Amino acid sequence: MAKIVTQDLNLWYGNFQALKSVNSSFEAQRITAIIGPSGCGKSTLLRVLNRMNDLTEGVRTEGKVLVDGSDILGAEADLVSLRKKVGMVFQRPNPFPLSIYENIAFGQRIHSGGIKKEDLDALVERCLKSILLWDELKDKLNKSAMSLSLEQKQRLCIARLIAVKPDVLLMDEPCSTLDPQATARIEELMHELKRDYTIIIVTHNMQQAARISDDTGFMLLGELVEFGKTKDIFMAPKDKRTEDYITGIYG
């Protein structure tokens, strides 16, 4: 069964309809890329999946979003457990102005009160290892996260997220502020993480989508035009609009 399924998902910002009857399904242990021109609703779709759109005023949704089979759009959905399960990495690396250690420990401090020091130490080590920064940072755990490079910050944000043990990682253009080398290393990391997580990444960069994703969805003006294996979308798009976008007509 797919990890996340959207059924006839519609979303309005006031009177403006930003998502139009989106049907999609995101599989576990795969990377799904969402591509499309600016303003087509990629971030909007991503933010529905863990209800971050609740923070925006005047948003209305219709349809269903099933995570592990249960609808998360209903009023009775438990936001805390949803967001623990479906976490988000933002476009701009945004660590808290705390130490590296405290950034990673944040989720645990919030979610499980009196946690033991050695458990927390172990957690921090495990998370830093999983983002491949342990060796680099193990002697600087008490330094401010603000002193890190952009790439390190973005990795730290991923570690901070992993620390709350999510199943799904939503990434909204996570590499758009990074240089090509750093981007390549983050992509490598995503490959590593794919084994344990469902990853959904929004990207402007079609090469990136082609490189790293297993599935791809192409959006245009709030519609999910085409959704399928990345290979198929890029090599043999069924829809004319997908083909036009892939071949660079929309830029």
Added chain:
Amino acid sequence: MKRNPHLTQKIAFFLLLLATLLIVVPVGLIVVIIIQKGLPAMNWQFLTDIPRQGMRAGGIFPAIVGTAYLVGGAIIFALPIGLLAAIYLSEYSKENILSRIIKLAIINLSGVPSVVYGLFGLALFVVFFKFGASILSGALTLGIMILPIIITSSREALESVPDSFREVSLSLGASKWQTIRHIVLPNAIPGILTGTILGLGRAAGETAPILFTVAAFYLPQLPGSIFDQAMALPYHLYVISTQVPNVDEKIRYGTALVLVLLVLFMNLMAIIIRSKLRKNKKW
């Protein structure tokens, strides 16, 4: 006649300079005069002794202690309320009638003359709640007076914490209150502290609010409880300057110097904290 732009500019510069000097010179003069005339009175005994001989000799210790009590009491009352109000306004309230009424009230509160606070304190705390003229009444009155300062500066401090921090925290499953408690507040503390100290300085220097609510004319002993009257520096200064004949100039200016130093010191603290905050602004 054609105007000479060069000359116009010079005249403008001159006028601007003059206006600036008009502000700076009196301030400088006041400080210089107070220091010059007050410094001779400064000694350990002046600071730690009670007033003697109908306030014509001795020290001002009870007034210093009284002011400290009043300022401390005002902050104990005003900081929690002001901070909670600021958190409500910046984090919870939506733009609606209630929040607009609150904001309007705060603006009006900060524009009320201090003597009106004095009367209000007299009516509410001294008479209605029957606290009498006491440290409690005075501190509450001063507390209400500095509420707008604390609310406004706390709100600014809270609002200057970037929304992206709130967003991440919520996206990690934190509740709204956890987000405020763990992320927003710690980052706003320097700004809140600055506003609080500015409020303290204001509370320490005002005479009118304490005039009817707490100030004792002459009380050469330390207050025993919060229901006692107390002397306070600004009122003591007023008394020895206008109500008691033949007080040595030295004592009057000495009292003024202590008061000015106290307020300057607090404002200096606020400035230092603020500039520190600017320097290691972390985002």
